[in-house]
Amino acid sequence: MLRSFRVSNxxxxxDLQELRLTRGATAPVAVPVTAVHGGPAAGKSNLVDALGHMRDAVLHSVSGWDPYAGPVRAPHLALPGQPSDFEAVFMAEGVPYTYGFRLDAADVAAEWLYSHPRSRRRIVFEREGEAIRVGPMFEPARFGITALVPLVRPNALLLSLAGQMYAEALVPAYRWFETMLEVVAGSADIASIELRLGSHLSRSAENAARLLTLLQSADLGITDLLIAQNDPGYADYLRDLDADIAVLADQTDRAAGSAAYAAQLEQDSGLNATALARELTNMRNARDALYTRMAGRHGVGLRLVHTDVEPVFTLAEESSATRALLRLLPILLDSLDAGKVLVVDDIGAWLTVEETDRLVQLFQNPETNTRGAQLVYTTGDRALVDRGNGRSARTRTSVWTIRRSAGGASTLAVF
Structure with a gap:
């Protein structure tokens, strides 16, 4: 769950802007859908880009940023010498966290991570320049964190290094950015759409049936999707991984719903609910990597069957609307299955308001969103926002508006 996101410069x-994704002050409840509405060039894409930039910094500042340059950032054109701040409040492995950092032109000026068990703030670490302080409640983890301090470059994040080096106290926050937050922005090439779609369809017959049902409801004339059979050299490995994933998913669900089952499982296997969820994520990532390797050698082989049309179509032969929908569907369904936070820029591009609204309803409906997934999207279409805001107080869309002033600065406000 993402509770809030703050960004400046x-x-x-x-100026500092905050997007809140909860309602209620004393016991915040996650809103399943948050929309950000604005006109052309208001800053909608920049807000999504800020979330994507924060995620990228956590995952890649150590391995992907130039070690001899300053931090990667994109300040406002009028404020090149001012620092840029990013902060997110989220739930990771059942514990609330606040994580943020400040980037200036040369270094990571500050970085902080707090946990909030039972609504009490505990310092995990605080960083000011080269000085790093580990909180007293995390004394047992002090060695694991401070051992990394000499290895952290001035222009890289400690959380980025700690996640890759598996410093246990910092792993929950790192893994949240890695596995529970997905940002979709910009255009996607046909090959990447096919790869994501093929991976999703190949996991199970249920996945294929659900996606095809949603695709048929869009009234695009598509009656079936075809993908190549798994290469024999990979088929057994994929089948074994899918079987293991199914078992782990069932155990994870049962452990989450029954304390007695969770205790018995830990006694039998040594895996508590947290370790089980981590292992499930690892298995899914391994499965995706194996499918990607197979598709890289043999291709996805995606073909689309249309009503009363004899030849099958390739994705390159489909309309922009069909490609846009096929790009979104597997991402949306994967997010619902895993309870992710999904951020989509310009969700209705190439789609009708009715079709886009059906996608949004997947997150609003508790029967299709059983794991608390959240959808954050931007749109310039007022009709889409009005549809979402007209539903019940429990499921309606929380709507924000973004405007750009004469000075070129974007401002967020509740709609």
């Missing part, structure tokens, strides 16, 4: 977001 990133592209058109000059």
């Amino acid at each position: 990133h592209r058109s977001l000059a």
